Amino acid sequence: MLRLIKYGCVLAVLMVLLGSEIASPRAEAQFVRPVDVVPPDDDIGEGYKTPAVQRPLPREAWWNLVDVASLSAALVLSTWIVLGRRSRYWLVALTVACLAYFGFYRQGCVCPIGAIQNVTLSLADSTYVLPVVVIVFFLLPLVFALLFGRVFCGGVCPLGAIQDLVVLQPVDVPRRWDKRLGILKYVYLVVAIWYAAGALMGIEAPGGREFIICRFDPFVGFFRFTGSAGVLIFGGVLLVLGIFIGRPYCRYLCPYGALLAILSRFAWRGVSITPDKELDCGLCTEACPLGAIEKNRAVLSSCLFCARCFDWCPRDKTNRAQCQEGDVRARAETVES
Numbered sequence: 234m235l236r237l238i239k240y241g242c243v244l245a246v247l248m249v250l251l252g253s254e255i256a257s258p259r260a261e262a263q264f265v266r267p268v269d270v271v272p273p274d275d276d277i278g279e280g281y282k283t284p285a286v287q288r289p290l291p292r293e294a295w296w297n298l299v300d301v302a303s304l305s306a307a308l309v310l311s312t313w314i315v316l317g318r319r320s321r322y323w324l325v326a327l328t329v330a331c332l333a334y335f336g337f338y339r340q341g342c343v344c345p346i347g348a349i350q351n352v353t354l355s356l357a358d359s360t361y362v363l364p365v366v367v368i369v370f371f372l373l374p375l376v377f378a379l380l381f382g383r384v385f386c387g388g389v390c391p392l393g394a395i396q397d398l399v400v401l402q403p404v405d406v407p408r409r410w411d412k413r414l415g416i417l418k419y420v421y422l423v424v425a426i427w428y429a430a431g432a433l434m435g436i437e438a439p440g441g442r443e444f445i446i447c448r449f450d451p452f453v454g455f456f457r458f459t460g461s462a463g464v465l466i467f468g469g470v471l472l473v474l475g476i477f478i479g480r481p482y483c484r485y486l487c488p489y490g491a492l493l494a495i496l497s498r499f500a501w502r503g504v505s506i507t508p509d510k511e512l513d514c515g516l517c518t519e520a521c522p523l524g525a526i527e528k529n530r531a532v533l534s535s536c537l538f539c540a541r542c543f544d545w546c547p548r549d550k551t552n553r554a555q556c557q558e559g560d561v562r563a564r565a566e567t568v569e570s
Protein backbone atom coordinates (compact mmCIF):
# COMPACT_ATOMS: atom_id res chain seq x y z
CA MET A 234 0.00 0.00 0.00
CA LEU A 235 2.75 2.42 0.99
CA ARG A 236 4.47 1.74 -2.31
CA LEU A 237 1.31 2.66 -4.21
CA ILE A 238 0.92 5.87 -2.25
CA LYS A 239 4.57 6.67 -3.03
CA TYR A 240 3.86 6.24 -6.75
CA GLY A 241 0.90 8.57 -6.35
CA CYS A 242 3.09 11.17 -4.59
CA VAL A 243 5.78 10.98 -7.28
CA LEU A 244 3.12 11.42 -9.95
CA ALA A 245 1.62 14.36 -8.10
CA VAL A 246 5.06 16.02 -7.79
CA LEU A 247 5.62 15.54 -11.53
CA MET A 248 2.29 17.20 -12.19
CA VAL A 249 3.20 20.12 -9.94
CA LEU A 250 6.47 20.52 -11.84
CA LEU A 251 4.52 20.44 -15.08
CA GLY A 252 2.19 22.98 -13.56
CA SER A 253 5.15 25.35 -13.04
CA GLU A 254 5.00 25.84 -16.80
CA ILE A 255 1.80 27.73 -16.11
CA ALA A 256 3.47 31.08 -15.86
CA SER A 257 5.06 30.70 -19.28
CA PRO A 258 3.75 32.95 -22.06
CA ARG A 259 2.56 29.85 -23.99
CA ALA A 260 0.03 29.24 -21.26
CA GLU A 261 -1.65 32.63 -21.65
CA ALA A 262 -5.24 32.36 -22.81
CA GLN A 263 -5.88 34.48 -25.87
CA PHE A 264 -9.30 35.62 -24.70
CA VAL A 265 -9.62 38.50 -22.28
CA ARG A 266 -12.65 37.84 -20.15
CA PRO A 267 -14.98 40.58 -18.98
CA VAL A 268 -14.50 41.06 -15.25
CA ASP A 269 -15.70 43.52 -12.63
CA VAL A 270 -14.94 46.65 -14.60
CA VAL A 271 -16.13 46.57 -18.19
CA PRO A 272 -16.62 49.45 -20.62
CA PRO A 273 -20.24 50.65 -20.75
CA ASP A 274 -22.12 49.61 -23.91
CA ASP A 275 -22.27 53.25 -25.09
CA ASP A 276 -18.46 53.55 -25.15
CA ILE A 277 -18.24 50.83 -27.76
CA GLY A 278 -21.25 51.82 -29.87
CA GLU A 279 -22.83 49.99 -32.81
CA GLY A 280 -25.38 48.37 -30.50
CA TYR A 281 -22.69 46.38 -28.77
CA LYS A 282 -23.92 44.49 -25.73
CA THR A 283 -21.39 43.97 -22.97
CA PRO A 284 -21.28 40.30 -21.98
CA ALA A 285 -22.21 39.40 -18.44
CA VAL A 286 -19.43 39.69 -15.89
CA GLN A 287 -17.67 36.36 -15.49
CA ARG A 288 -16.45 34.79 -12.32
CA PRO A 289 -14.10 33.90 -10.83
CA LEU A 290 -11.94 36.91 -11.54
CA PRO A 291 -8.52 36.27 -13.08
CA ARG A 292 -5.70 35.94 -10.57
CA GLU A 293 -1.92 36.06 -10.62
CA ALA A 294 -0.57 33.13 -12.68
CA TRP A 295 1.38 31.67 -9.76
CA TRP A 296 -1.91 30.98 -7.96
CA ASN A 297 -2.47 28.28 -10.57
CA LEU A 298 0.52 26.50 -9.13
CA VAL A 299 -1.14 26.60 -5.71
CA ASP A 300 -4.25 25.05 -7.26
CA VAL A 301 -2.26 22.26 -8.91
CA ALA A 302 -0.36 21.58 -5.68
CA SER A 303 -3.65 21.54 -3.73
CA LEU A 304 -5.26 19.14 -6.22
CA SER A 305 -2.23 16.84 -6.12
CA ALA A 306 -2.10 16.84 -2.32
CA ALA A 307 -5.86 16.25 -2.05
CA LEU A 308 -5.71 13.30 -4.45
CA VAL A 309 -2.83 11.69 -2.56
CA LEU A 310 -4.65 12.28 0.75
CA SER A 311 -7.93 10.90 -0.58
CA THR A 312 -6.13 7.77 -1.79
CA TRP A 313 -4.38 7.24 1.52
CA ILE A 314 -7.50 7.90 3.63
CA VAL A 315 -9.69 5.47 1.67
CA LEU A 316 -7.25 2.71 0.73
CA GLY A 317 -4.78 2.99 3.60
CA ARG A 318 -6.51 4.52 6.62
CA ARG A 319 -9.98 3.25 5.61
CA SER A 320 -11.58 6.12 7.47
CA ARG A 321 -14.89 7.76 6.64
CA TYR A 322 -14.24 10.31 9.39
CA TRP A 323 -11.05 11.66 7.80
CA LEU A 324 -12.58 11.52 4.34
CA VAL A 325 -15.42 13.79 5.47
CA ALA A 326 -12.82 16.22 6.83
CA LEU A 327 -11.02 16.22 3.46
CA THR A 328 -14.35 16.58 1.63
CA VAL A 329 -15.26 19.67 3.65
CA ALA A 330 -11.80 21.18 3.10
CA CYS A 331 -11.97 20.59 -0.68
CA LEU A 332 -15.53 21.93 -0.85
CA ALA A 333 -14.33 25.07 0.94
CA TYR A 334 -11.24 25.55 -1.28
CA PHE A 335 -12.15 24.26 -4.76
CA GLY A 336 -15.84 25.06 -4.34
CA PHE A 337 -16.45 28.24 -2.40
CA TYR A 338 -12.97 29.82 -2.47
CA ARG A 339 -11.96 28.98 -6.06
CA GLN A 340 -15.61 29.20 -7.11
CA GLY A 341 -15.51 25.89 -8.96
CA CYS A 342 -12.89 27.01 -11.51
CA VAL A 343 -10.64 25.52 -12.79
CA CYS A 344 -12.30 22.11 -12.63
CA PRO A 345 -11.67 18.83 -14.47
CA ILE A 346 -15.33 18.53 -15.48
CA GLY A 347 -15.33 21.79 -17.40
CA ALA A 348 -11.82 21.07 -18.68
CA ILE A 349 -13.33 18.42 -20.98
CA GLN A 350 -14.52 21.32 -23.12
CA ASN A 351 -11.21 23.20 -23.16
CA VAL A 352 -9.37 20.05 -24.16
CA THR A 353 -11.94 19.34 -26.89
CA LEU A 354 -11.74 22.89 -28.20
CA SER A 355 -7.95 22.78 -28.34
CA LEU A 356 -8.18 19.62 -30.44
CA ALA A 357 -10.82 21.11 -32.74
CA ASP A 358 -9.29 24.57 -33.10
CA SER A 359 -5.52 24.86 -33.41
CA THR A 360 -5.64 28.59 -32.61
CA TYR A 361 -7.02 27.93 -29.15
CA VAL A 362 -4.21 27.85 -26.58
CA LEU A 363 -4.90 25.40 -23.81
CA PRO A 364 -3.52 26.62 -20.47
CA VAL A 365 -1.22 24.09 -18.80
CA VAL A 366 -3.19 24.30 -15.56
CA VAL A 367 -6.27 23.06 -17.41
CA ILE A 368 -4.33 20.14 -18.89
CA VAL A 369 -3.09 19.15 -15.44
CA PHE A 370 -6.55 19.43 -13.87
CA PHE A 371 -8.00 17.35 -16.68
CA LEU A 372 -5.37 14.60 -16.59
CA LEU A 373 -4.43 14.18 -12.94
CA PRO A 374 -7.75 12.70 -11.66
CA LEU A 375 -7.84 10.43 -14.74
CA VAL A 376 -4.36 9.08 -13.98
CA PHE A 377 -5.37 8.48 -10.35
CA ALA A 378 -8.48 6.68 -11.63
CA LEU A 379 -6.27 4.38 -13.69
CA LEU A 380 -4.13 3.64 -10.67
CA PHE A 381 -6.64 3.46 -7.82
CA GLY A 382 -10.20 4.15 -9.01
CA ARG A 383 -12.38 7.23 -8.53
CA VAL A 384 -10.24 8.89 -5.87
CA PHE A 385 -11.17 12.34 -7.17
CA CYS A 386 -14.89 11.68 -6.59
CA GLY A 387 -14.25 10.45 -3.06
CA GLY A 388 -12.95 13.48 -1.25
CA VAL A 389 -11.73 16.06 -3.76
CA CYS A 390 -14.43 17.10 -6.24
CA PRO A 391 -16.50 20.00 -4.84
CA LEU A 392 -19.55 18.96 -6.87
CA GLY A 393 -19.37 15.48 -5.39
CA ALA A 394 -18.72 16.92 -1.93
CA ILE A 395 -21.79 19.15 -1.85
CA GLN A 396 -23.96 16.16 -2.78
CA ASP A 397 -22.23 13.77 -0.42
CA LEU A 398 -22.94 15.97 2.57
CA VAL A 399 -26.72 15.82 1.99
CA VAL A 400 -27.04 12.03 1.70
CA LEU A 401 -29.26 11.57 4.77
CA GLN A 402 -31.96 9.00 3.98
CA PRO A 403 -30.67 7.02 1.00
CA VAL A 404 -33.04 4.58 -0.65
CA ASP A 405 -32.11 1.83 -3.09
CA VAL A 406 -32.60 2.66 -6.74
CA PRO A 407 -33.65 -0.56 -8.51
CA ARG A 408 -30.53 -1.93 -10.22
CA ARG A 409 -32.21 -1.91 -13.64
CA TRP A 410 -33.07 1.79 -13.38
CA ASP A 411 -29.72 2.64 -11.89
CA LYS A 412 -27.97 1.16 -14.92
CA ARG A 413 -30.35 2.78 -17.41
CA LEU A 414 -30.02 6.23 -15.85
CA GLY A 415 -26.24 5.76 -15.69
CA ILE A 416 -26.15 5.80 -19.51
CA LEU A 417 -27.21 9.47 -19.47
CA LYS A 418 -23.76 10.65 -18.39
CA TYR A 419 -22.16 9.07 -21.47
CA VAL A 420 -24.74 10.73 -23.69
CA TYR A 421 -24.09 14.06 -21.97
CA LEU A 422 -20.34 13.59 -22.47
CA VAL A 423 -20.79 13.13 -26.22
CA VAL A 424 -23.16 16.12 -26.47
CA ALA A 425 -20.76 18.30 -24.45
CA ILE A 426 -17.86 17.33 -26.74
CA TRP A 427 -20.05 18.05 -29.77
CA TYR A 428 -20.88 21.54 -28.50
CA ALA A 429 -17.33 22.35 -27.38
CA ALA A 430 -15.95 21.31 -30.77
CA GLY A 431 -18.75 23.15 -32.60
CA ALA A 432 -19.29 20.18 -34.90
CA LEU A 433 -18.94 16.43 -34.76
CA MET A 434 -18.57 14.22 -37.84
CA GLY A 435 -19.58 17.18 -39.99
CA ILE A 436 -22.77 17.91 -38.03
CA GLU A 437 -22.89 21.44 -36.61
CA ALA A 438 -24.00 21.86 -33.01
CA PRO A 439 -27.39 23.64 -33.01
CA GLY A 440 -26.87 27.23 -31.89
CA GLY A 441 -23.11 27.03 -32.42
CA ARG A 442 -20.13 26.26 -30.22
CA GLU A 443 -20.79 26.47 -26.51
CA PHE A 444 -19.44 25.18 -23.20
CA ILE A 445 -22.65 23.56 -22.05
CA ILE A 446 -21.11 21.78 -19.05
CA CYS A 447 -20.30 25.16 -17.52
CA ARG A 448 -23.59 26.73 -18.57
CA PHE A 449 -25.63 23.98 -16.93
CA ASP A 450 -23.34 23.24 -13.99
CA PRO A 451 -25.93 22.76 -11.23
CA PHE A 452 -23.79 23.70 -8.23
CA VAL A 453 -21.37 26.36 -9.38
CA GLY A 454 -24.08 29.00 -8.82
CA PHE A 455 -24.05 28.11 -5.12
CA PHE A 456 -20.27 28.43 -4.97
CA ARG A 457 -20.40 31.86 -6.60
CA PHE A 458 -23.61 33.10 -4.99
CA THR A 459 -24.90 33.95 -8.44
CA GLY A 460 -26.35 32.27 -11.53
CA SER A 461 -29.53 31.99 -13.56
CA ALA A 462 -32.72 31.08 -11.70
CA GLY A 463 -33.20 27.97 -13.82
CA VAL A 464 -29.78 26.50 -13.07
CA LEU A 465 -30.02 27.38 -9.36
CA ILE A 466 -33.39 25.62 -9.18
CA PHE A 467 -31.87 22.63 -11.02
CA GLY A 468 -29.07 22.49 -8.44
CA GLY A 469 -31.54 22.84 -5.57
CA VAL A 470 -33.70 20.00 -6.93
CA LEU A 471 -30.61 17.77 -7.23
CA LEU A 472 -29.63 18.52 -3.64
CA VAL A 473 -33.13 17.74 -2.33
CA LEU A 474 -33.21 14.58 -4.44
CA GLY A 475 -29.75 13.77 -3.14
CA ILE A 476 -31.11 13.40 0.39
CA PHE A 477 -32.76 10.18 -0.78
CA ILE A 478 -30.80 9.18 -3.90
CA GLY A 479 -27.07 9.25 -3.24
CA ARG A 480 -25.25 11.78 -5.45
CA PRO A 481 -27.63 11.84 -8.43
CA TYR A 482 -25.51 14.20 -10.55
CA CYS A 483 -22.42 12.01 -10.07
CA ARG A 484 -24.22 8.79 -10.89
CA TYR A 485 -26.40 9.86 -13.77
CA LEU A 486 -25.21 13.11 -15.33
CA CYS A 487 -21.58 14.01 -14.74
CA PRO A 488 -19.65 13.77 -18.04
CA TYR A 489 -16.29 13.64 -16.29
CA GLY A 490 -17.70 10.87 -14.11
CA ALA A 491 -18.29 8.99 -17.38
CA LEU A 492 -14.58 9.24 -18.23
CA LEU A 493 -13.59 8.25 -14.69
CA ALA A 494 -15.96 5.27 -14.79
CA ILE A 495 -14.37 4.02 -18.02
CA LEU A 496 -10.78 4.36 -16.76
CA SER A 497 -11.42 3.04 -13.25
CA ARG A 498 -12.50 -0.29 -14.75
CA PHE A 499 -8.81 -0.84 -15.43
CA ALA A 500 -7.66 0.45 -12.04
CA TRP A 501 -4.59 -1.17 -10.64
CA ARG A 502 -6.14 -1.24 -7.20
CA GLY A 503 -9.52 -0.10 -5.87
CA VAL A 504 -11.73 -0.20 -2.79
CA SER A 505 -11.83 -3.58 -1.12
CA ILE A 506 -14.56 -3.59 1.46
CA THR A 507 -12.97 -5.98 3.91
CA PRO A 508 -9.35 -5.59 4.93
CA ASP A 509 -8.68 -9.34 4.92
CA LYS A 510 -11.09 -12.26 4.63
CA GLU A 511 -14.51 -11.57 3.07
CA LEU A 512 -17.45 -12.25 5.38
CA ASP A 513 -20.14 -12.08 2.68
CA CYS A 514 -22.73 -10.98 5.24
CA GLY A 515 -24.13 -8.27 2.94
CA LEU A 516 -23.89 -5.43 5.47
CA CYS A 517 -21.78 -3.33 3.11
CA THR A 518 -24.38 -3.58 0.33
CA GLU A 519 -26.91 -2.09 2.68
CA ALA A 520 -24.48 0.64 3.74
CA CYS A 521 -23.56 1.81 0.22
CA PRO A 522 -25.88 4.69 -0.75
CA LEU A 523 -24.60 4.67 -4.33
CA GLY A 524 -25.57 1.19 -5.42
CA ALA A 525 -21.90 0.45 -6.07
CA ILE A 526 -21.71 -2.97 -4.45
CA GLU A 527 -22.65 -6.09 -6.36
CA LYS A 528 -22.27 -9.59 -4.91
CA ASN A 529 -20.63 -8.05 -1.86
CA ARG A 530 -17.81 -6.49 -3.87
CA ALA A 531 -17.30 -2.83 -4.82
CA VAL A 532 -17.78 -2.22 -8.54
CA LEU A 533 -14.76 -0.18 -9.62
CA SER A 534 -16.58 1.91 -12.21
CA SER A 535 -19.37 3.03 -9.84
CA CYS A 536 -17.60 3.12 -6.48
CA LEU A 537 -17.19 6.80 -5.58
CA PHE A 538 -14.68 6.19 -2.77
CA CYS A 539 -17.03 7.47 -0.07
CA ALA A 540 -15.72 4.97 2.54
CA ARG A 541 -19.15 4.39 4.10
CA CYS A 542 -18.96 0.63 3.68
CA PHE A 543 -15.87 0.42 5.92
CA ASP A 544 -17.89 1.70 8.87
CA TRP A 545 -20.27 -1.20 8.49
CA CYS A 546 -17.82 -3.99 7.87
CA PRO A 547 -17.32 -6.08 10.99
CA ARG A 548 -13.97 -7.22 9.65
CA ASP A 549 -12.66 -3.70 9.32
CA LYS A 550 -9.97 -2.88 11.88
CA THR A 551 -11.64 0.21 13.33
CA ASN A 552 -15.07 -1.32 13.27
CA ARG A 553 -13.82 -4.50 14.88
CA ALA A 554 -12.56 -2.45 17.77
CA GLN A 555 -15.89 -0.66 18.16
CA CYS A 556 -18.40 -3.43 17.49
CA GLN A 557 -19.57 -5.90 20.03
CA GLU A 558 -19.89 -9.35 18.53
CA GLY A 559 -23.61 -9.29 19.33
CA ASP A 560 -24.14 -6.07 17.35
CA VAL A 561 -22.53 -7.60 14.32
CA ARG A 562 -24.63 -10.74 14.53
CA ALA A 563 -27.78 -8.67 15.01
CA ARG A 564 -27.01 -6.56 11.94
CA ALA A 565 -26.26 -9.65 9.87
CA GLU A 566 -29.54 -11.23 10.93
CA THR A 567 -31.40 -8.05 9.94
CA VAL A 568 -29.93 -8.22 6.46
CA GLU A 569 -30.68 -11.91 6.06
CA SER A 570 -34.30 -11.58 7.15
Ligand code: SF4
Nearest residue numbers: 386390393483487490
Ligand atom coordinates in the same frame (compact mmCIF):
# COMPACT_ATOMS: atom_id res chain seq x y z
S1 SF4 B 1 -18.87 12.06 -10.71
FE1 SF4 B 1 -18.36 14.11 -11.46
S2 SF4 B 1 -19.38 15.55 -10.05
FE2 SF4 B 1 -19.33 13.55 -9.06
S3 SF4 B 1 -17.52 13.60 -7.81
FE3 SF4 B 1 -16.93 12.60 -9.74
S4 SF4 B 1 -16.19 14.26 -11.04
FE4 SF4 B 1 -17.29 15.22 -9.34
Ligand code: SF4
Nearest residue numbers: 521536537539540542
Ligand atom coordinates in the same frame (compact mmCIF):
# COMPACT_ATOMS: atom_id res chain seq x y z
S1 SF4 C 1 -18.52 0.57 -2.27
FE1 SF4 C 1 -20.13 2.11 -1.92
S2 SF4 C 1 -19.96 2.64 0.28
FE2 SF4 C 1 -18.04 1.60 -0.32
S3 SF4 C 1 -16.64 3.25 -0.86
FE3 SF4 C 1 -17.60 2.55 -2.78
S4 SF4 C 1 -19.36 3.93 -3.02
FE4 SF4 C 1 -18.72 4.13 -0.88
